Amino acid sequence: MTTNLDIIRATYEGSPQENGKHLLAVLTPDTRWTEAAGFPYAGTYIGAEQILAGVFQRLATEWENYRARVHTYLADGKHVAAFGIYSGTYRQTGKAMTASFAHLYLLEDGKIVSMEQFVDSHLVQQALLPKLP
Secondary structure (H helix, E strand, C coil): CCCHHHHHHCCCCCCHHHHHHHHHHHCCCCCEEEECCCCCCCEEEEHHHHHHHHHHHHHHHHEEEEEEEEEEEEEECCEEEEEEEEEEEECCCCEEEEEEEEEEEEEECCEEEEEEEEECHHHHHHHHCCCCC
């Protein structure tokens, strides 16, 4: 039997294509995906179409080698938390960043009901600022 922890792990631990495939399989038309205030994609997106367009397509096109590497998972019933490090280089500025994150998921019947992101957005925002001459 697949656990909620297994479902979330499968969205982080494979290739980007595998992770995306596994994520799409567990999103619903009503999944609420909240990116933290201060993050470049801050806001709440509803359903796979909004989540993909508002977050993942932008990450794929605006960043080079963007990664979310999880170092710790915690599971408690319907909740799974993933803690890790974002890294990547913002294409427009050529500046790299690394920032700590936490993602808190709520799952029901093997599907993601919601995800809330917590991140050190200051470090991410620094990569978006143009380099000084």
